[in-house]
Amino acid sequence: MNYYIRFFLLLIGLALPLQSFAGFGGPAHVQVKLVQEEETIQPGRPFWVAIHLNIEDDWHVYWKNPGDAGMPLKIEWKLPPGFEAGPLQWPFPEKFTVADMVGFGYKGEVVLLSMLSPPADLPSNQPIQLDAQVKWLVCSALTCQPGSAPVSIKVTSQDGMPQTSQEAVALFSNARAKMPTSHAEFKTVRKEGIVQIEVPNADQEPQSNNIVGVYFFPEQKDVIDHSVDPTVANHKTDNRYFVNLKGSDEIGAKSQILKGVLVVHTQQGAEENVQAFDIDTPIEEANDDLLSVLDHSSLSSNSIGIKSATASQTHATFEGGLALALVFAFVGGMILNLMPCVLPVMSFKVMSFIKMAGQSRSLTIKHGLMFSLGVILSFWALASAMLMLRAYGQAVGWGFQLQEPLFVIILASVLFIFALSLFGMFEWGMFFASWAGQTQAEKATQSAGFTGSFLSGVLATAVATPCTGPFLGSAVGFAVTLPVFQSLLIFTVLGLGMCFPYLLLAAFPSFLRFMPKPGAWMETFKELMGFILIATVLWLLWVFSAQTNTLSLICVLAGFLCFSIGAWVYGKGSTPLVSRRKRLLAYAFVALFMFAGIQAIIFPRASWYQDSSLAKGQKGEWQGWETFSPERVAELRKQGRPVLIDFTAKWCLICQANHMVLDSEDVEKRLADEGVVKMVADWTKNDPVITEELSKFGRNSVPLYVLYGKDEKQAPIILPQVLTTDVVTQHIDSAMNSEEVALTP
Numbered sequence: 001m002n003y004y005i006r007f008f009l010l011l012i013g014l015a016l017p018l019q020s021f022a023g024f025g026g027p028a029h030v031q032v033k034l035v036q037e038e039e040t041i042q043p044g045r046p047f048w049v050a051i052h053l054n055i056e057d058d059w060h061v062y063w064k065n066p067g068d069a070g071m072p073l074k075i076e077w078k079l080p081p082g083f084e085a086g087p088l089q090w091p092f093p094e095k096f097t098v099a100d101m102v103g104f105g106y107k108g109e110v111v112l113l114s115m116l117s118p119p120a121d122l123p124s125n126q127p128i129q130l131d132a133q134v135k136w137l138v139c140s141a142l143t144c145q146p147g148s149a150p151v152s153i154k155v156t157s158q159d160g161m162p163q164t165s166q167e168a169v170a171l172f173s174n175a176r177a178k179m180p181t182s183h184a185e186f187k188t189v190r191k192e193g194i195v196q197i198e199v200p201n202a203d204q205e206p207q208s209n210n211i212v213g214v215y216f217f218p219e220q221k222d223v224i225d226h227s228v229d230p231t232v233a234n235h236k237t238d239n240r241y242f243v244n245l246k247g248s249d250e251i252g253a254k255s256q257i258l259k260g261v262l263v264v265h266t267q268q269g270a271e272e273n274v275q276a277f278d279i280d281t282p283i284e285e286a287n288d289d290l291l292s293v294l295d296h297s298s299l300s301s302n303s304i305g306i307k308s309a310t311a312s313q314t315h316a317t318f319e320g321g322l323a324l325a326l327v328f329a330f331v332g333g334m335i336l337n338l339m340p341c342v343l344p345v346m347s348f349k350v351m352s353f354i355k356m357a358g359q360s361r362s363l364t365i366k367h368g369l370m371f372s373l374g375v376i377l378s379f380w381a382l383a384s385a386m387l388m389l390r391a392y393g394q395a396v397g398w399g400f401q402l403q404e405p406l407f408v409i410i411l412a413s414v415l416f417i418f419a420l421s422l423f424g425m426f427e428w429g430m431f432f433a434s435w436a437g438q439t440q441a442e443k444a445t446q447s448a449g450f451t452g453s454f455l456s457g458v459l460a461t462a463v464a465t466p467c468t469g470p471f472l473g474s475a476v477g478f479a480v481t482l483p484v485f486q487s488l489l490i491f492t493v494l495g496l497g498m499c500f501p502y503l504l505l506a507a508f509p510s511f512l513r514f515m516p517k518p519g520a521w522m523e524t525f526k527e528l529m530g531f532i533l534i535a536t537v538l539w540l541l542w543v544f545s546a547q548t549n550t551l552s553l554i555c556v557l558a559g560f561l562c563f564s565i566g567a568w569v570y571g572k573g574s575t576p577l578v579s580r581r582k583r584l585l586a587y588a589f590v591a592l593f594m595f596a597g598i599q600a601i602i603f604p605r606a607s608w609y610q611d612s613s614l615a616k617g618q619k620g621e622w623q624g625w626e627t628f629s630p631e632r633v634a635e636l637r638k639q640g641r642p643v644l645i646d647f648t649a650k651w652c653l654i655c656q657a658n659h660m661v662l663d664s665e666d667v668e669k670r671l672a673d674e675g676v677v678k679m680v681a682d683w684t685k686n687d688p689v690i691t692e693e694l695s696k697f698g699r700n701s702v703p704l705y706v707l708y709g710k711d712e713k714q715a716p717i718i719l720p721q722v723l724t725t726d727v728v729t730q731h732i733d734s735a736m737n738s739e740e741v742a743l744t745p
Contacts, residue, residue: 029056029138034130034151037172038162041128041155044120046086047162049153050175051075051112051134060107061136063093065219065260067103067226071137071146075114078131082119089113091178092261092276093217102226103139104217111175122157129154141692180261182278188258189284190247195224197243197262197279212272213265216245216279220259223247258283322486326493333497361509367453368506372499374457379495382461383488402651403686405547405608409556409601411462412540415533416560417567418459422530425564426571457499543650546684548608555600562597566590628681630693637712642676642735647694647704650684654721655703661723670729674736676707709735 030053037048053073055061062070077085090112096103116130135148187198197216211232218224228246243262262277402408421427505511545553566589572578573586626632628645636643646662648655661667662678671678681690683702694704697718705719719731 029059029140029145030054030061030136030147030149032134032149032151034132034153035168035171036153036155037165037168039165040158040160040162041118041122042159042162043118043122043124043157045162046115046117047155048113048115048172049130050168050171051088051114051132051151052171053106053110053112053134053136055107055110055138057108059138059140060094060096060103060105061110061138062103062105063217064088064090065104065217065221066137067096067105068101070103070105070139070144073112073134073136075112076133076135078133079116080128080130082122083130084117086115086117089115089179091175092180092263092274095215095217111171111178113172113175113179118157124157124159127154127156141695178276180276180278182280186262186277186279186281187284188279188281191285193247195245195247195258195283197245197258197281199241199243199262199277210266210268211241211264212267214243214263216243216260216262218258218260223258224260256283257281322490325490329490329494330497330500333494334500336498337501361507364506364509367450368499368503370450370453371457371502372496374454375461375499376457376492376495378458378461379491379498380488383491402543402649403547403684405544405552406605408540408544408547408651412537412544412556413560413563413597413601414459415540416537417563419530419533419537420564420567422526422533424527424571425567426574461495461498540651543684546650549604552604552608555603559597559599559601562593562600566593566597569593625678625680628679628690628693630689633679633708636677637708640710640712642674642710643679643706643708644671644676645679645681645704645706645708647681647683647690647699647702647706649682649702652702658703658705658723661725661728664725666725667728670732674732676732707731707735 032051032053035050035052037050041047053061062072064072066072075088077083079085091106091110093104093106096105122128129152131150131152133148133150135146137144137146139145185200187200189196189198214230214232216224216230225246231244233242233244257280259280262279264275264277266273266275402411541553541556544556569586570590573583573589578586625646628647633643633645646655646659648659650656681687681693683690683694694700694702697704697706697716703721705721705723707717707719708714709717714735717731717735720727
């Protein structure tokens with residue numbers, strides 16, 4: 001039991017440094033500067049400055065109430081003695097909806113104002129530097145990143161009346177036009193969980209019949225239910241109108257004042273206007289004389305929110321919460337052991353337990369823990385790299401390592417050399433035994449065994465992670481939306497699920513009593529596993545060829561020939577029976593052939609990242625399939641044509657098995673009869689468009705199969721990750737015959 005305690009304490013100790021990813025600073029995505037309105041300042045006379053932000057496209061920062069998640073923009077002044085800074089003046093924000101979470105903030109260009117007050121005894125004609133630190137959280141549809149920047153301006157004090165800076169006139173004028181006004185007299189009442197804002201009849205207010213959009217941005221959290229859009233109703237006798245908000249549970253218990261910004265979109269002819277009103281009123285109880293707030297037609301507020309595909313697309317969410325995600329991750333991790341490319345590695349682990357049948361139980365447990373440590377550390381490394389890249393704005397997903405040709409060929413090379421060892425061309429342990437001497441040979445072999453168990457865990461993770469079997473897709477997709485520590489917790493449980501069967505066998509070797517006793521059959525079994533590894537290498541070479549070109553594949557084969565010669569020389573010249581001089585000569589030849597093999601493989605590397613000659617959707621297996629494009633999908637849906645999208649990758653073995661189902665005669669005929677347009681989203685190489693599309697369905701990995709029906713308003717169907725002919729045809733029937741199909745988990 002002490003081994004288990006030490007193992008989990010080690011995992012906790014290794015996990016703590018990974019939390020630092022939560023606050024690392026990558027590209028800012030935001031440029032900020034400080035601008036003064038007047039050319040000079042006058043002692044004792046307040047003056048205005050602007051915090052001017054330019055935000056990168058597809059990113060946004062947050063208002064003083066960020067909404068369901070986020071962090072408001074902050075400014076920390078560093079002013080000379082006697083100077084005072086007034087509160088920030090915020091322009092009215094926009095509504096952002098990402099993955100069913102509502103946020104309030106700004107995109108593009110935004111200007112916040114602040115009034116600074118200098119001391120009355122400020123000396124004249126003296127330059128003064130004003131400093132501040134601006135902090136923000138900037139987010140895209142895929143990730144968020146904290147940032148900060150120092151800003152400063154130099155002002156000069158003069159006794160005369162300051163002159164307005166001509167360069168700043170337009171900036172400040174536009175900024176003030178976006179500030180909420182508070183000249184209207186508003187009244188707020190509450191009834192049956194609804195909060196109603198009464199907008200009085202005034203010439204400068206928008207007329208209720210011209211309103212095309214409305215939204216309320218509360219300053220307090222947990223007051224208004226963001227998921228319910230406001231509604232608008234007219235008064236029966238005059239031009240007053242009422243904005244009805246759905247109150248949260250907190251509205252009756254704690255909040256007696258409604259504070260926020262009411263934004264109203266109106267349209268008169270072709271002209272569209274936006275007005276923002278500052279609301280700060282007490283909440284009164286409604287009486288019978290007031291307009292009923294419960295029976296009004298709904299008015300959409302889409303024109304107030306983001307007008308983008310990100311906000312309007314359907315998002316599939318994981319509704320089970322963190323606890324269910326952990327369960328799914330553990331079960332999905334165990335299922336990873338059944339992936340075809342993982343079976344050889346796992347078989348060796350089981351065989352090692354059989355070999356140790358006569359050894360002490362403590363030794364078996366140590367080997368199981370080392371294997372598990374290799375698995376979990378590999379999951380942490382891959383998950384941390386993915387989260388870091390996403391935080392830096394890179395559109396990557398789970399299995400991203402196999403989108404990189406260099407990683408694919410390194411993995412293929414390791415498996416190829418491992419296969420040569422299984423065929424008996426050389427033995428890994430010979431190196432340790434020959435250098436250890438007679439008295440240390442046993443200790444060296446044991447050390448090599450622990451290293452081998454650890455590396456087996458690393459290798460198993462490397463070949464298992466590209467595919468997401470049942471339960472795993474939702475858990476991984478949910479993990480990347482969580483804070484770093486919770487996300488890593490899910491990946492840790494995933495790794496524990498993968499190594500759990502081997503920890504169980506290590507702790508209870510009696511479970512293997514049904515296996516035959518160690519003997520000559522194990523050598524034959526080892527050689528058979530070598531052929532399976534060669535099959536895995538061929539699969540990786542197929543992936544590599546799809547990512548690169550024919551010349552690169554030929555160079556890889558030449559490199560593998562060099563590796564084979566080097567392994568053969570090593571096997572012949574590294575035995576203890578060979579003299580020291582011949583061993584050193586053999587090692588020199590091994591190094592030469594290994595170097596030649598590496599150089600042959602990387603020789604055409606510059607061409608790896610050029611477009612492959614096998615264009616997607618034009619040749620080979622993708623005949624009859626269109627290349628995925630969000631614009632093309634939108635066009636087909638407007639035409640009322642059903643669409644099936646196959647999110648796939650060459651390195652995903654489940655995807656390849658499912659392709660045989662999709663290409664079967666029965667499925668092909670059913671799709672053709674219904675006029676379904678087939679589209680392939682090939683994720684073999686990194687594609688930010690496909691990554692973003694996956695995230696809209698709550699996924700971060702492949703396979704994913706999305707089926708749109710004929711009705712443009714109909715929600716898409718997500719097919720299971722493992723397909724059969726019956727499953728596909730049943731979902732086609734549902735999409736074609738149901739008027740309204742819910743998004744399946």
